[in-house]
Amino acid sequence: MDAYTMEQNIFFKILAIGLSAMKGYFAQKGTGDVGASLDLEDGTVLKRQKSPSDRNYFSVFGKLSVPRTCYRADGVNGVMPLDAQANLPERSYSYLLQEWMDLLSIRDSFGESSTS
Numbered sequence: 001m002d003a004y005t006m007e008q009n010i011f012f013k014i015l016a017i018g019l020s021a022m023k024g025y026f027a028q029k030g031t032g033d034v035g036a037s038l039d040l041e042d043g044t045v046l047k048r049q050k051s052p053s054d055r056n057y058f059s060v061f062g063k064l065s066v067p068r069t070c071y072r073a074d075g076v077n078g079v080m081p082l083d084a085q086a087n088l089p090e091r092s093y094s095y096l097l098q099e100w101m102d103l104l105s106i107r108d109s110f111g112e113s114s115t116s
Contacts, residue, residue, distance in 0.1 A: 018061030026057075031069040032082025038071040046071035046079055053080065059094045 001009075031052050038046040052067035066088075068080040082088070089095050 015061050019059070019064065022057075022059050022061055023064055026064070026066050026086070029082065029086055031067050032080055032085055033069040034071075034081050038079060038081070040076075040079075044073060044076055046073045046076065049078075053078070055080075055088075056092045057088070057094065058092055058097055060097050060100060 033048065036048055038048070040046065049070045049072055053070040054065045054067050057064050057066045066082070068082045070078045070080050072078045089098065091098070093101070
């Protein structure tokens with residue numbers, strides 16, 4: 001095996017380890033479940049939905065699905081506490097991946113071609 005192939009193999013193994021570690025991180029964080037209801041500062045009470053709401057998360061190691069507990073009430077946007085607990089970005093791209101995209105000046109061109 002030549003050096004290029006060896007380096008490539010090592011790199012892909014490191015990515016797999018990183019993706020596994022990120023999955024472990026989110027498994028340890030849980031879904032953000034804070035109980036049967038969530039009280040907002042304005043007195044609104046949101047009820048926990050029965051099923052978690054999955055979110056795609058693109059890290060530098062790859063794509064994973066993050067299950068999040070969602071709290072809702074009529075006329076109020078859903079709230080997912082895990083978003084704040086884990087400081088998830090508004091977009092589905094990790095902050096590190098966004099930083100790398102900026103450094104490589106590809107965020108806008110990638111965003112145009114992306115469907116997720």
